[in-house]
Amino acid sequence: MITSNVWIDTGLVLIYGSQLDANYHQHVAIQLVWPCCDSSSELNGETIQGLVVIASKHSHCLKMSKGWILLVEPHSLLGEQLEAKLQGQSMVSFELNADDKAHPPIDKESAFQLVAPILRVMSIEQTLLNCNQSSVADERIQRLLENLDACFVADCIKPERWRAASVAQTLNLSESRFLHIFKDQVGIAWRPFLLWRRLICALQALVTGKSATDAAYMAGFSDSAHLSRTFRSTFGMSITQAKNLVK
Structure with a gap:
């Protein structure tokens, strides 16, 4: 039986990984990265410890011994909120409390629930994570x-x-x-x-x-x-x- 560390939902990809080593790349999704508290992590060659939000289409490389990645499509309501937090910057960082550090992976529903405290750090409602609606008006x-x-x-x-x-x-x-x-x-x-x-x-x-x-x-x-x-x-x-x- 296959146990996944990758969970996919409408407009969202959630990944828990170890020994992640991604060379410079870019994609259309807004990316959230938060390492486990005991993780050794580098983003674009610089050490990171807290939560980092990376803008859509921004080139970056990531080396992380253990932690989480969330990919969010920009046109979603959650993506819209993250865009507002970026304020035109290529990336922004947030400090996390000890209780908000990344935990080991479990089932899909519980895995997405673990993102809730991460959203609270950014003052974003958890309901946006479970909302498949987009900001598209047409x-x-x-x-x-x-x-x-x-x-x-x-x-x-x-x-x-x-x-x-x-x-x-x-x-x-x-x-x-x-x-x-x-x-x-x-x-x-x-x-x-x-x-x-x-x-x-x-x-x-x-x-x-x-x-x-x-x-x-x-x-x-x-x-x-x-x-x-x-x-x-x-x-x-x-x-x-x-x-x-x-x-």
Whole structure:
């Protein structure tokens, strides 16, 4: 039976890892990092001890002997609150009390509950962690995101169905108009956002015990080598390293 140290929910990826060694990389998610109290951790070559919030699309590298990472999509309500805490900065730090230090992983529900004190440190409501709503106002883009979110709870919709021209047609928009509205509403261009979701699809496949080849196929990559290259540039680690997060 596979016991995961990676939990995926709508717009969220929660990771508990040991001996994390991620080279410089960037992705569309806002990243929270908090080491265990006995962890040796470096972010961009500098020692960290408390909670660090890293802005979307900000290049960074992380070495952490033991601790937690939370990836949050910026258009979510939680992402919106984190953006406000960043105030335009590439990263911000928060001190943690001893009781707020990272703990060992358990089941998914309990794992996400452990994030609550971390949010309290930033004066963010815990309910935002469990809220799948986004800050997107345009109903067409909302429906599109809901369709993509279905991949978290049902069979994944193959990415070939999500080409910009095809999506725009279903929304009765020109391709250029769709791309403009999506970027305006979500804060991320359509193509990098879709690539991000495809990578999360692949990660979810790895968590459930699929091979890198099967994960690549499920997420719409041409082969495992294509997935591996994209995965490394996005997460700063190889597929093999990622699979080691799953016990």
